[in-house]
Amino acid sequence: MDFLYGLGQIIGVHTLLGLSAYVVLQTGQVSLAQAGFMAIGAYVAAMLTVLAKWPLLVALAAGAGTAGIVACIVGFPALRVRGLMLVIATLAFGEAVRLFFFNFDYQIAMGGIKVGPVGGEGFRQIRYFPENGWTTGQVMLLIWAIVAVVMAAIWWLDRSRAGAVLRAVGEDEVAAQSAGINLTVAKVAAMTIGGAIAGLAGGIYAHYTTHIEQSNFSILLATFAIAYPILGGLSSVFGTLLAVIFVQGFLIEVLRPLGDWRNLLFGALIVLAMNVRPRGLVDGAVARRIAGILGRSGGERRA
Amino acid sequence: MLELIDLSRHFGGVKAVEALNTTIEEGQIFGLIGPNGSGKSTTVNLITGLLPPTRGSIRFEGEDISALPSHTRLARGIARTFQNIRLFGQLSVWQNLWVAENGAAHRTAGRIGRWLGGSRADRIRLRAELEFSGLSEKADELAANLSFGEQRRLELARALASRPRLLLLDEPAAGMNAEEIAALDDRIRAIRDRGVTVLLIEHHMELVMAVTDRIAVLNFGQRIAEGTPAEVQANPRVREAYLGTTDAA
DSSP states (O other): OHHHHHHHHHHHHHHHHHHHHHHHHHTTOOOSOHHHHHHHHHHHHHHHHHTSOOOHHHHHHHHHHHHHHHHHHHHHHHTTOOTHHHHHHHHHHHHHHHHHHHTOBOOEEETTEEESOBGGGBBOOOOHHHHTTOOHHHHHHHHHHHHHHHHHHHHHHHHSHHHHHHHHHHHOHHHHHHTTOOHHHHHHHHHHHHHHHHHHHHHHHHHHHSOBOGGGGSHHHHHHHHHHHHHHOSSOHHHHHHHHIIIIIIIIIITGGGTTHHHHHHHHHHHHHHHHSTTOSSOHHHHHHHHHHHSOOTTGGGO | OEEEEEEEEEETTEEEEEEEEEEEOTTOEEEEEOSTTSSHHHHHHHHHTSSOOSEEEEEETTEEOTTSOHHHHHHHTEEEOOSSOOOOTTSBHHHHHHHHOOOTTSOHHHHHHHHHTOOHHHHHHHHHHHHHTTOGGGTTSBGGGSOHHHHHHHHHHHHHHTOOSEEEEESTTTTOOHHHHHHHHHHHHHHHHTTOEEEEEOSOHHHHHHHOSEEEEEETTEEEEEEOHHHHHHOHHHHHHHHOOOOOO
16 A cells, blocks of 8 residues: 555656646747756755744745746746757756755754755655654645646646647747747746746655655656656646656556566657657547547637 | 838848838738849848848837837737748647737736636637638637648738738748639738738739739849839839849840
8 A cells, every 4th residue: 555655646746747847848948957946846845844844835835936936037048048959958957956955054953953954965854744643645635636736727728828829839939929929928937837836846745755865856857857748748738647657657666577677668668659659648639539528628619 | 101211131241131111001002022032031020020130120100110029019010921831730720819819909907818818809809810711610620730721821810810900921822723812812902901001922923913002122132113013014123133134225
């Protein structure tokens, strides 16, 4: 049972991380900074509950907000570069954040022991859940409630005019600005929303693992963040969820008995999945079917 | 309505547009013609703000708009179509129009609502725009799945969705057959009759001569003639530009 809880928590947090990249990818920006935003959310939220004794939800919101503000600031210079240059620039930023936390010490004495982040050792004793008597089941429920709310919000954004604007920017920037879209607003907004969601994922992650360190937020995690929406397809939020379940649930856990052969098969299966479904697991056609089941499709019907 | 004053755009040593002066009056269908590489598309890109001018200025309804970004010019009422169709292929036909819907008339209260969905009146207007372009049946179709002719009509509909006062058509007849060109002729007049001033860039001479009120001719980035279709047709410099230099008689 604990194993399933653990898996459920990972899938929940990674879904949020994947969705953070999903929003940014809508505008055609490939960001490898998502793990960095997640780290910011994780450290800020954890420091607020542990050191400042803030309530959890407020701390999570503050962590998400901080990551969102940083993402907004990063969004402006990111406007000046695109394609591979943007990938490198965001990668550099993500690594800079990681190295910042590698060097970041902030400890205060509480009840005779020193708590707080200590550089490379990381931040231990993030004991909000055990201290407040949360059961594993309740933690799980909280995580999935947050995932559900974020998914619903992005689902709704996708259906709105703003969602169409973000996609239009991703498809053709020249046509988008000629159609009256302010590219700066659209791209920075996507970056900000994505950063806030990644920060939220980080805050949750910090509290259920109880121990975070800079190496958790490496380039590998940033790669996973963009791999989920690309593998799942950019047509629907359900694609990202499905991709996370596929990667974390199937590829990593079900294939675990294969030992070292797993990593080989892991890569091969992703290549296979991308070949069989080039527009992602949930492509436009499937997304429309889901939309049909859930009601309204696009904006047109509401006219 | 639109004044180009000493408008120039150089790419390195190439003078794509050089010291162009012309005025387009409100309600006109104004033709801009010239051989390939004469600077027509560059002129459109300058007017819509995709390129900054090297020198000179653009005045629209009495105001200098030379420094405004593209999206602001659209909000002021300048819309365009592209020579090579540029739609949002993975958006539906309806979303293509929805994105371009211009809320300049709305003020701050309507701003957020506009981002999220727009008012009921906007939706009705966009439906009428689909109707005008004969695309009502295709509203939920992905733009990429439309036929070539439908894509051209959709691009025009997207431009009209922004409620332009000046519409720039960059070679709208490219790739069309005679029947479709005749329909385009009617459509351009219908757009003018809605109160939209039209700047038509076109290679298809029959269409340009039939539909425009006034024509400017470019060659090597410079205006070599301007006048009514009849005047331009009779101008020896125009013939020379199109047919090649003949020895001085």
